[in-house]
Amino acid sequence: MTISSRAAATAFASLLLMGSVFAQTPAPAAKSDTKAPVVHTAASLECSKEADAKGLHGKERKKFRSECKKAAAEKK
DSSP states (O other), X not given: OOHHHHHHHHHHHHHHXXXXXXXXXXXXXXXXXXXXXXXXXXXXHHHHHHHHHHTOXXXXXXXXXXXXXXXXXXXX
């Protein structure tokens, strides 16, 4: 086998293998937003309204709502 025929065979094999390099990968499956909707209890909504009225934000709001909902659960 001559050098030129080896070079031609190598070039042809390279072209065949390059097709797989440029092949498109499948698009990732779309994430479905099938999360269950959040249902707020009456106590949770009331505690949020109180926190709004007091102008609470961030950690203070979270702490207040947590304590408020626990107090509401104890009343039941």
